[in-house]
Amino acid sequence: MKKFYKLATCAIGATLFSAAAMAATIDRSVSVTATITDPAGAFQVDAISGTWPVTPIAVSWNDQTNDFNSPSKTGFKIKSSNDVTVVLTSNAVLTEGRKEIPINVSIEASEPTKGTSVSNVTMIPATVYEKAKNATGDFTTYQLVLEPSTTNMKDANGVVIPGPNPTPAPGNYTASVDMIFESNI
Known part of the structure; x- marks a missing residue:
């Protein structure tokens, strides 16, 4: 009988322990990226303030002007000891399913005497x-449009x-x- 009580007590303890071990958990992850540029580096492309946009740039359609309402421009700056080229890696197109709105991408030099607009x-x-x-190799500022x-x-x-x-089409x-x-540095 004593043996039965000992086993019953152990079984109850194990049940309570396993119930605590099976508690509900919620995992959360945070995505972290770091871009660290050498301030003395010969070639740099950086945001004017803060970082490149990591959240989508939201635009809405204006039926009156057939254009985006107030599309925001992204400011950035370039510095290099040689010429710098820019290229798209794929066509810029807004899509939803088979619907498409092609995007014209342009770059405006803030100071045309120091930078070239594309x-x-x-x-x-x-x-x-x-x-x-840019004989001195200073930063030149631009706007992405x-x-x-x-x-x-x-x-x-x-x-x-x-x-x-x-x-x-709506979407x-x-x-x-x-x-x-x-840049060929």
């Missing part, structure tokens, strides 16, 4: 920073929307505009 960044390299304009192109805008069936001022579009800045 009115249409494509998958063909274009010079944006010229060593000849994203504007919709009504040329080749597509509807829900993937068909080009006709007409001189097409309106995009929640997303895009990634990926660029490479290159």
